[in-house]
Amino acid sequence: MKGGGVAEKLAAEKQMAEKPTGRARGIDRVIALMEHLHDRRAPTRIADIARDTGTPRSTMYELVNTLVEARWLELRDGDGTVYFGPAMHYYGSDYLDSVDLIRKARVEVAHIAELVGETAQFCTLDGDKYLVVLNEPGRRMFRISSEIGIKVPIPWTASGRLLVDHMDADEIRRFIPADDFLLPDGRRIAEDEFLEDMHRARTQGYVRTTALVDRFTTCLAAPVRDPAGRCIATICFVVPADTTEEAQQVMIDTLKASAERLSPGR
Amino acid sequence: MKGGGVAEKLAAEKQMAEKPTGRARGIDRVIALMEHLHDRRAPTRIADIARDTGTPRSTMYELVNTLVEARWLELRDGDGTVYFGPAMHYYGSDYLDSVDLIRKARVEVAHIAELVGETAQFCTLDGDKYLVVLNEPGRRMFRISSEIGIKVPIPWTASGRLLVDHMDADEIRRFIPADDFLLPDGRRIAEDEFLEDMHRARTQGYVRTTALVDRFTTCLAAPVRDPAGRCIATICFVVPADTTEEAQQVMIDTLKASAERLSPGR
DNA sequence: ACCGTTTGTCCGAAATATCGGACGTCGGTC
DNA sequence: GACCGACGTCCGATATTTCGGACAAACGGT
Numbered sequence: 366m367k368g369g370g371v372a373e374k375l376a377a378e379k380q381m382a383e384k385p386t387g388r389a390r391g392i393d394r395v396i397a398l399m400e401h402l403h404d405r406r407a408p409t410r411i412a413d414i415a416r417d418t419g420t421p422r423s424t425m426y427e428l429v430n431t432l433v434e435a436r437w438l439e440l441r442d443g444d445g446t447v448y449f450g451p452a453m454h455y456y457g458s459d460y461l462d463s464v465d466l467i468r469k470a471r472v473e474v475a476h477i478a479e480l481v482g483e484t485a486q487f488c489t490l491d492g493d494k495y496l497v498v499l500n501e502p503g504r505r506m507f508r509i510s511s512e513i514g515i516k517v518p519i520p521w522t523a524s525g526r527l528l529v530d531h532m533d534a535d536e537i538r539r540f541i542p543a544d545d546f547l548l549p550d551g552r553r554i555a556e557d558e559f560l561e562d563m564h565r566a567r568t569q570g571y572v573r574t575t576a577l578v579d580r581f582t583t584c585l586a587a588p589v590r591d592p593a594g595r596c597i598a599t600i601c602f603v604v605p606a607d608t609t610e611e612a613q614q615v616m617i618d619t620l621k622a623s624a625e626r627l628s629p630g631r
Numbered sequence: 632m633k634g635g636g637v638a639e640k641l642a643a644e645k646q647m648a649e650k651p652t653g654r655a656r657g658i659d660r661v662i663a664l665m666e667h668l669h670d671r672r673a674p675t676r677i678a679d680i681a682r683d684t685g686t687p688r689s690t691m692y693e694l695v696n697t698l699v700e701a702r703w704l705e706l707r708d709g710d711g712t713v714y715f716g717p718a719m720h721y722y723g724s725d726y727l728d729s730v731d732l733i734r735k736a737r738v739e740v741a742h743i744a745e746l747v748g749e750t751a752q753f754c755t756l757d758g759d760k761y762l763v764v765l766n767e768p769g770r771r772m773f774r775i776s777s778e779i780g781i782k783v784p785i786p787w788t789a790s791g792r793l794l795v796d797h798m799d800a801d802e803i804r805r806f807i808p809a810d811d812f813l814l815p816d817g818r819r820i821a822e823d824e825f826l827e828d829m830h831r832a833r834t835q836g837y838v839r840t841t842a843l844v845d846r847f848t849t850c851l852a853a854p855v856r857d858p859a860g861r862c863i864a865t866i867c868f869v870v871p872a873d874t875t876e877e878a879q880q881v882m883i884d885t886l887k888a889s890a891e892r893l894s895p896g897r
Numbered sequence: 898a899c900c901g902t903t904t905g906t907c908c909g910a911a912a913t914a915t916c917g918g919a920c921g922t923c924g925g926t927c
Numbered sequence: 928g929a930c931c932g933a934c935g936t937c938c939g940a941t942a943t944t945t946c947g948g949a950c951a952a953a954c955g956g957t
Contacts, residue, residue: 388912388945392657392694396701403721408729421946426905428658435662445904449726455669455780457723460715463674475767479745501741514721654915654942678934687916692935
């Protein structure tokens, strides 16, 4: 995977920008380490992490030992790789339970995923990127690995069209980086097409996209709105593109009902 | 809450044991901070965390700022309290997805919780304590807060009777601290009673306990076994004690089927 | 069996992160 | 309006942690 190269470059830049000297605090090293594991999304050898984050090898070994002891990390497979440990799960669960909307969304997402049997998600914005917060795989396990916490350009997603629907054309142009309209396969999404999607979505109360980031996938999304009517999150299904129109209509109704229940102050 | 006093004492002891001097690495301070938040399980003021973990105030402010920037922590309520941030959720999800058994268990737990409408859990041992790894609240939201990652004495739980069922009486006496047979309300569980529960559980393939840690709660649990037949985890329901015997039988069958599907190598 | 590569540990030096304490603010109380 | 306690920031000194490099062991390809 060539992603490592990008991460490496970024880490090097960051290091340059923040600290002219190579020396850094342990805690900053640890943060870089965890972010790197999250980007790679796979057990990784300690020496590789050290290289890719620009951390001295001896320092990385020292830190990893400390973190393994605290169960923040786990040694995997006996082949010298490390990955996240159970403590992260405990702390993450505490976070989920502490945020009212997310706690409610968990119930909804689990419910509709089970009901319909397809993968359901709960998504928000993080800065100018789209983010999956909750992911409940459907029965068919259509997409295997979760993409929780991975930032994605807004135009690549159905939900993105809802999450910015309080902005006018100008605001959106300023808000979304121009490059984000470029799909992974090289196609470019026309801005007025995006705006049109957005307006239709607002009147219809849901949005559907097909073959956007993935040729065989359709996304259906409904908006969770705050009392002022602003879309603060979405709940959505990720389904095969050849799903019947009838089935999709059922899903849309399901999503609308769930989104309504999640919208605060109603 | 008097829990703070205990935590404080423990932190002080740990500090004494490890470092005669008050000085410590940032990473160790951070670990103590996160563990403290997990124990308290509530947004906490920075000064309180500093006091309870034995960390100098100025150091704690410095660290919290760093962690907030990394989204490991979040400032809450505008009243100067901090709690876990979204990054913990992302890393925790990566952990769940990386462990085969847990990934499968998530599907099962979600499925049976939805099917039956009651709270379902997936549990293991951590050292000589019982631990809830997954918790899916049922429709009635019987118990509100999750107890994920909280260690509980083995004898207090239904699952505990399964998780040690490969040991003989002597091994168990050595393994489980004597104090752990003392329930929160002061009653003591007789050892032979515990052993009897355990044997009955093994022949029946499930275990039921009522009013153990909580007067109005019944727990139903079934064992997940490795190819050697050893119980490596349990899947269970937490239900009101007045649930009809008929309904409980349905749940037991559900649990057994799920546990069987989760047992590796079949 | 040989040799180049990688892994994990250890050590001393010195750059620096932690610490203690002082300081200004803010809010509530008498 | 004066007092008190808590909050958050800032600063200089020094105890400590990071870092680089050396080393032995394990690995793996030829």
